[in-house]
Amino acid sequence: MSGKGAPELSVQNVGDLKVAVVAAQWHEKVMDGLVDGALRALRDLGIEEAAPLRVPGSWELPVAARALAGRGYDAVVALGVVIRGGTPHFDYVCQGVTQGLTQVAVETGVPVGFGVLTCDTEEQALDRAGLDGSHEDKGHEAVTAAVATVAALRSVSGTRR
Structure with missing residues (x-):
């Protein structure tokens, strides 16, 4: 399982944060x-939910994340999925989106949550999508x-972000 070794993150006192979610539209079920998992996490953390900004695909996530990072959000979360096909398209899209x-994160100083699945099969994506029966x-x-x-950066800088 790919999630093996993941840290247990405990975050508190973050209800004042503004967090944007930008999500691709390809692979609707995934x-x-x-998106449901992201919104549930915001609720769990006591952060006011905003409707996710939807873009056509994962390729469009960086430009949307950059726009949101410049609009006063403390963090931006990018959600997408790219499933390998029979051409190099997968490699180019995954590399471009990741870079x-x-x-965006390095240039703006705004943390970007990387929720882009890069999977070989649709089954792998479904297993990571937070659906009933998913392992992740x-x-x-x-x-x-x-x-x-954001909380870690606050602890060393004493500032809001």
Whole structure:
């Protein structure tokens, strides 16, 4: 299982944070699970939920995340799924999305939760989508990781972000 060795993150006193969620539309069932998990995580943390911004696909996540990072959010969570096909398209999209989201976080200083599934099969994606019967809930994990990063940065900087 890919989640083996994941840390147990405990985050408290973060109800004042503004967290944006941007989600792709491809692979509707998987995306519904990821979005539901992300919104549940926000509720669990006491953070006011905002409707996710939906973009066509994972490729569009970095530009949307960059726009949101510049609008006063403490963290941005990007959710998507790319499933391997028979061409190199998978590799290019995965690399571009990963580099793009990394660039957003580094350039803006706004933590970006990486909830983009890069799977060989649809079954693998469904198993990570937080649906009934899934072994993992990557939408929930992406929110928790982004918020935990904000909390860690707060602890060393003494500032809001």
